[in-house]
Amino acid sequence: AVAAGPRPPLTVPRTVWPGVAATVRPAPKPEPRRIGPFTRGQWAGVVIVGGGGLLVAAALAVFFVRWFLSLDFMQDFLVTYPGEYHLPDTAPVGFPAWLGWQHFFNAFLMVLIIRTGLQVRTEKRPTVFWTPRGDKKGKTSLTIWLHQALDVLWLANGVIFVVLLFVSGQWMRIVPTSWEVFPNALSAVLQYISLDWPTENGWVNYNSIQQLAYFATVFIAAPLAALTGWRMGALWPKNATALNKAYPVEWARTLHFPVMIYFVAFIAVHVALVMSTGALRNLNHMYAAQGSVDPNAYADNWTGFWLFIASIVVTAGAWIAARPLVVAPVARLFGTVSGR
DSSP: OOOOSOOOOOSSOOOOOOOGGGTOOOOOOOOOOEETTEEHHHHHHHHHHHHHHHHHHHHHHHHHHHHHHTSHHHHHHHHHOOSOOOOOTTOOOSOOHHHHHHHHHHHHHHHHHHHHHHHHHHOSSOSEEEEETTOGGGOEEHHHHHHHHHHHHHHHHHHHHHHHHHHHTTHHHHSOOSTTHHHHHHHHHHHHHTTOOOOOBTTTBOOHHHHHHHHHIIIIIHHHHHHHHHHHSTTSOTTOHHHHHHSOHHHHHHHHHHHHHHHHHHHHHHHHHHHHTTHHHHHHHHHSOOOOSSTTTTTTOOHHHHHHHHHHHHHHHHHHHOSHHHHHHHHTTTEEEEEO
């Protein structure tokens, strides 16, 4: 039975008294701060263990591929497919100045698009909004407006690039013109893994893995990014029932982020290979439009390097400036900017 009233007094002298533990409880330890699914210590363990595992796997891959390429039939394969094939006789040699400008502007916009895209993905409660003048219901966050405005500039730059690519004949450098591109690409990949890298001169001809990578980036990944972004953006017709059913927004959301990951991976690998396969020569090709059929030419010319550094400074400045204080005055030229 449960006592209904106060406990009756003791009938014997009290000999036991409650200690400190009966009234004082230790404060619970605070939860460790997590970055994503793991704490900092756990992330350090993941990096150490995962990095060590990757290094061991990479070393094993290098040893295996070097042994594989030493076999007689693979030596014959490398002679037949050295990693590149001859371009058509009408293919241009070298890079025009407009291509260097396009390359810089594309990289500049791509970095800002990735930055704002990640902000859009992680932004929970926007503090600044943009509303078009003719559509009061089209209110959106200033971050989304900046992301879409950069997308428009990137698309315009891309259209100009593709038109000039075909007008000048430069398309033959990044569009495969022979089925030999595939065995040559396999040859180039094996040579890269073996650390005995293929000899190439980008001023004259890309190797086949470069050609396939540039083709996929320009003609597959870029259109996918544009189409999925358009589907999720404000310019998509909201009342087009049949069109919305044929192309659900869920498809676009599923594809858009992996395409961005592809661009990030492409940029990282691209920059790493540019720097490790003759940085001064490669930077002169793309930033200074200087090169020669001699692969060793311009190997000690610093013009392209300093232009590259200037482009990094400009891009870093834009990265820092991409915040409401700087973006809002520009956004007001096209609509109304307001707070929460």
